[in-house]
Amino acid sequence: MSVSRQGYSGLQILLHWLIAALVLFQLIFGESMGEVKDALEQGLVPDPAEQTMADAHYWVGIAILVLVALRIIVRVAQGAPAPIGSGPQLLVAKAIHGIFYLLLIAVPVTGLLAVYVNEEIGEVHEIGKPLFIAFIVLHALGALFHHFKLKDETLRRMFVPR
Ligand code: HEM
Numbered sequence: 516m517s518v519s520r521q522g523y524s525g526l527q528i529l530l531h532w533l534i535a536a537l538v539l540f541q542l543i544f545g546e547s548m549g550e551v552k553d554a555l556e557q558g559l560v561p562d563p564a565e566q567t568m569a570d571a572h573y574w575v576g577i578a579i580l581v582l583v584a585l586r587i588i589v590r591v592a593q594g595a596p597a598p599i600g601s602g603p604q605l606l607v608a609k610a611i612h613g614i615f616y617l618l619l620i621a622v623p624v625t626g627l628l629a630v631y632v633n634e635e636i637g638e639v640h641e642i643g644k645p646l647f648i649a650f651i652v653l654h655a656l657g658a659l660f661h662h663f664k665l666k667d668e669t670l671r672r673m674f675v676p677r
């Protein structure tokens with residue numbers, strides 16, 4: 516399916532780091548969404564700062580969904596470099612990348628469903644938090660292992676377009 520190329524394009528690199536930064540923002544500040552919901556349920560006026568962060572959560576989450584759709588289109592159109600390494604380690608890396616794409620779609624979609632369809636879906640949405648954290652840790656450790664132990668191009672090629 517994918518075209519092979521020497522490295523990631525500038526656009527692919529920009530999308531990788533922009534999406535990563537936005538996901539971190541969501542993970543750190545996501546709780547405002549629940550705070551505002553609880554205040555409204557108790558008939559209270561939500562704290563304005565909390566409300567601002569909740570509005571940000573909503574729009575940043577939708578932005579992530581749009582950027583991921585763009586990222587998938589760009590990946591299919593421009594292709595990706597051949598993986599570095601082999602064996603079980605490569606399988607794990609590929610599995611984590613696949614899980615990221617799934618989470619990057621499923622987490623914002625369940626967030627939207629929680630707002631517009633049924634707030635119970637918020638419980639499913641919240642499972643995204645520990646899953647994201649666990650896979651980000653594994654993924655980042657993998658990247659650092661490549662860079663500092665294996666001393667290969669893996670991390671560098673997510674910074675330098677080719
Ligand atoms: C990748 C994108 C997203 C991430 C990583 C994310 C992450 C989070 C996190 C960490 C929480 C707090 C969980 C907790 O308190 O334990 C949360 C809550 C929430 N998020 Fe998101 N979110 C994303 C996108 C969205 C979108 C697009 C919407 C809706 C438009 C949304 C709606 C909500 C709602 C309604 C809650 C409160 C759930 C509840 O209290 O039942 N999220 N999200």
Ligand code: HEM
Nearest residue numbers: 535538539590595598599612615616651655658669670673
């Ligand atoms: C929310 C955070 C992150 C997400 C969702 C994420 C997601 C992804 C995905 C889906 C890929 C596969 C790209 C493709 O070929 O389609 C990838 C590649 C990569 N990521 Fe991340 N990433 C995150 C954070 C990080 C961090 C913190 C680092 C570094 C410490 C990092 C380093 C890399 C590297 C080096 C690659 C290229 C792997 C290769 O060329 O085989 N990522 N990332």
